Amino acid sequence: MNFRDDSSNRINYDSDGSINDNFHRPYEPLKGLRVLDVGCGGGVLSESLANLGADVVAIDPSVSIVEKAQDISTSSNNHRCNGRVEYFGGTSVEDLVIKCKDNDDNGFDVVCVLEVIEHVSSENQQGLLKAASSLLRISDKNEHKDGDEGGGIMFVSTINRTPKSFAMTILGAECIMRYLPVGTHDWNKYLSPDEVSGMVKDFGMDVVDVSGMTLRPPFFNEMNWRLQADDTDVNWIGAYSFSSCNN
């Protein structure tokens, strides 16, 4: 896993599906993977992952926001992902851990915790990540198949706690541009990549990769985001897996 892989640009050339459309095949690189979207909100990520072929479980403690996500999902012409996202409103990741305790579920191949931890109290951030990680599939060495990389992988994205992030996400996006309601973010809850690495290492995970996500000007109309490995000053994303010695 490397967010910096240049070949992704070349692969993206096909991501509009032109080759697959030509041969009437859906572009489904995530087919066969079970993904958990923690704090799915309006379901944007869940639907995108399902469109790429994943079977997605999408949870959020908010009932109303998940109802909206379901409405959009069923009313849109989203035939490809229809049926591939199971939404559970009123469900936190901690609730899901309790529900899954007594079943024989193998766990999820991928768990996404994107833009969630900066909305959780500082005392609960590590607990949330630990709960999310406990839902990952654990590598079973006896069933290790060729091409199977072992245990599952957790993705976390959040905002770094820097002067620049204060200027951009709170002063800029909330107070000046009003893209978000004032008070959406609390700068004190932002976390650096090192802080999240420290948290997950405490319960046995390793860092697989970390990359910044930056916004290119102009900062209005269509937002133009890109991965920029060495700039984690504001938005960033990381991938984490359990150390092989723990599996």
Ligand SMILES: C[S@@+](CC[C@H](N)C(=O)[O-])C[C@H]1O[C@@H](n2cnc3c(N)ncnc32)[C@H](O)[C@@H]1O
């Ligand atoms: C800013 S939204 C992010 C939505 C989505 N992940 C995205 O990136 O577009 C944060 C969401 O996290 C949810 N959330 C907060 N605490 C949670 C928890 N303990 N378990 C699951 N979701 C949680 C909130 O209800 C909210 O909908």
